[in-house]
Amino acid sequence: MSSPAPPKSPELSDKSKKYDRQIRLWGDHGQAFLEAATICLVNVTAVGCEAAKGLILPGIGGFTVADGSTVKEEDLGNNYLGKSKALACKQLLQELNTDVNGDYVDESVDYILANRPNFFDSFDLVIASNLNEQSLLQLANRLWESNVPLVYCRSLGMLGSIRLQLKEHCIVEAHPDNRQFDLRLEQPFHALREHLEATEVTSKMPWLVVLYKFIKIWQKEQEDGRLAPSNYKEKTNLREAIRAEMKKDEENYEEAMKAVNTSFGAGLVPSSLKAIFEDDACEQLHKKSDIFWIMAKALKHFVVEENKGYLPLPGVLPDMTASTDSYITLQHIYRQQALHDADQVYHKCQHYLKQLSLPADSIDERTVRLLCREAAGMFVLRGTRIADEYEKNCRLLPLVEENELQGTLTVYNFALRAYERFLSECGSIPGECAVEQDIGRLKSITSKMLNDLGLHATISDDVLHEICRYGGAELHAVSAFIGGCAAQEVIKIITKQYKPIDNTFIYNAISTESVTLKL
Structure with a gap:
């Protein structure tokens, strides 16, 4: 929590100019936290790269890309054929901001967890995307044990989601x-009381002086010893008392009347x-x-x-x-x-x-x-562990109000999880080759998953058809939106400013609807 010292050298002053707009949001100390942080990007996907881009541009300290696969023909829009995906991604991302340190490892998350699980302990946060269920749970459990925040993103066709796993933030x-x-006019501290008592009310005095004079009168009229008006009628009466004493062109009196609603109780x-x-x-x-x-x-x-x-x-x-x-x-x-x-x-x-x-x-x-x-x-x-969502859990029951999950974005949370279980159990992407055959397999996997959770519900065939129809494809517009939102949440966590989502965000690009769920 200790804030690093603000930049003073000419070089850092130039850097401050570069990041001026964002520093206005989270200050020099927030920027210093950001520049001191390192993140790991697990799995090179469109949504993962967009999230990383949203952190590299504002000046994250460093990033490491972890992916054991190579660039294939379908990746050619963004990478280099035959080259390590991790290396290609790292090179392209680092071009965005030379102030940021980039690194890569040609290893899958499964290999890293099996051979050197402590690898992730040195990072301030891990971003992962589009993993199968087994890999996701192993990574999430390892990071939970190490107290390293995890931001897990999904982008599939017109659907997207973000899940934050934080132990304590x-x-x-x-x-x-x-x-x-917080003005303390109703009960001023000693120095303020002395100043206000000794100050004559004129048109040049701040409205605090005006309001103090009237709140003192109001307090003397209260038999119960209350210090400030607490309801609409009392505040209206106080405003009218100020208005009655106001002469022409006295802006401080006008401001005092406007401030009646917000000046007490802090x-x-x-x-x-x-x-x-x-x-x-x-x-x-x-x-x-x-x-x-x-x-x-x-x-x-x-x-x-x-x-x-x-x-x-x-x-x-x-x-x-x-x-x-x-x-x-x-x-x-x-x-x-x-x-x-x-x-x-x-x-x-x-x-x-x-x-x-x-x-x-x-x-x-x-x-x-x-x-x-x-x-x-x-x-x-x-926060809660991601793994808790995969066991019989009372937190999930309120999400299921009807026997069939439909008409709500909650259904897509379960549909995306069924997609990930399909990846683990079948070793392939549903709908990539045999759409009709995979729909039946996905339906069976979904039914068993919901039953294991103790949820007596079904997911409509239309939703499962939709999942298979995507065939694992990421649409760049959806990935860019989800990745941008994920980067925003990462910045909140790293700078320790603003409240992050608690803890799941789901987005449907077809209807442009979104929802936040606490799972």
């Missing part, structure tokens, strides 16, 4: 869509963060604890023991109409309090590191400040 910067500014511990505080990983630290949990425990101590149940102040102000001096003064007050709160959390982190006999530089001040700023949105995702 801790997110500090979730980037919520509706971020609420700073308290949300349910998602409360769950983190109550997690065993937070309560019971040990030498192998991820630093996320050490910081989470320090944060909890600050909130509960030192800050009366309030989170550290983020110290971020919204834009507002005001004189430059008044806005900068207010901004300084918030920033200083944010630094003070973060400093308290940082010192507690150091205390825990010392208790655990861990190096003091395991957690730096910059990382703690980031955590304190983003505390309200912290999130922990705990």
Whole structure:
């Protein structure tokens, strides 16, 4: 979780210019995580190459292609006939970005797992695509044991899917869509209260000063001691009180009225963060604890023991109409309090590191400040093994509402799995040669698979016909879409920013529909 230092040298400054647009999304620290990461691409397919392309262009640190096959005539659109697929893929991908280190191994996933299974342990993440069932389960189980994230992609005809296998993924910067500014107007900290009390309300003052004056009046009128309005009627009354005192052309009064809905209630511990505080990983630290949990425990101590149940102040102000001096003064007050709160959390982190006999530089001040700023949105995702989906499992039962799986994208999850089992059992692609014969074999395999799962359901013949009709073909448009989505999820995992899908994404290009399932 510790963020690498921001780039300072002229060379890295040029690199920052190259990646300017994406750095605006995930910051210098997110880019540094990306540039320090290495991934493995298992199985050279159109969807796998598209996923890798989506990581190489933004500057992933390095990639290794693992595939034991050679280029055949049907591959000629993208590779070189007779050459190692892994080598050809590596050469073409590396041309996209010379900053990225590329490598390859002429070995299939089955050979690697059988002869040197530790090969995958050195990667930050593995991307695999279009494997047969046996190979998929062996790879997924090995990566689960090694705690290496797996992103498994499928692209077949007009269908596509992504499955994320993550043991535990801790997110500090979730980037919520509706971020609420934490202003503490209803219960200001000491420095803010002193400033607001001493400031005269004029048309040049920020709207925070206006709103504070009116919320104070509102609080005095409440017999139950409430600090802020909580329903529509109360907020409307507060807005009307502000309007009644407003003179012409007072933009700060207008802004104060607009801010009534969003200016109160932040700073308290949300349910998602409360769950983190109550997690065993937070309560019971040990030498192998991820630093996320050490910081989470320090944060909890600050909130509960030192800050009366309030989170550290983020110290971020919204834009507002005001004189430059008044806005900068207010901004300084918030920033200083944010630094003070973060400093308290940082010192507690150091205390825990010392208790655990861990190096003091395991957690730096910059990382703690980031955590304190983003505390309200912290999130922990705990995933499930892919192998669990192949056993009798109650999680699958809610997906099957009718005896026949139809009219829902869920059916394609099972149809694609039946395709993979066909590959394992028959050693060939359904529909590649004998479509009619393979339809019967696929139907039999599907029926047995669903029965083994304890699902009393069937997949319609139309869907199975569709699977066989594709004959294992990948359509580039579908593969490009799924590969792009997969690359996006990989970036979320590596940068530890934004929430990844949890945990299966299915796409039907015919209807342009998609669904996310938790399996």
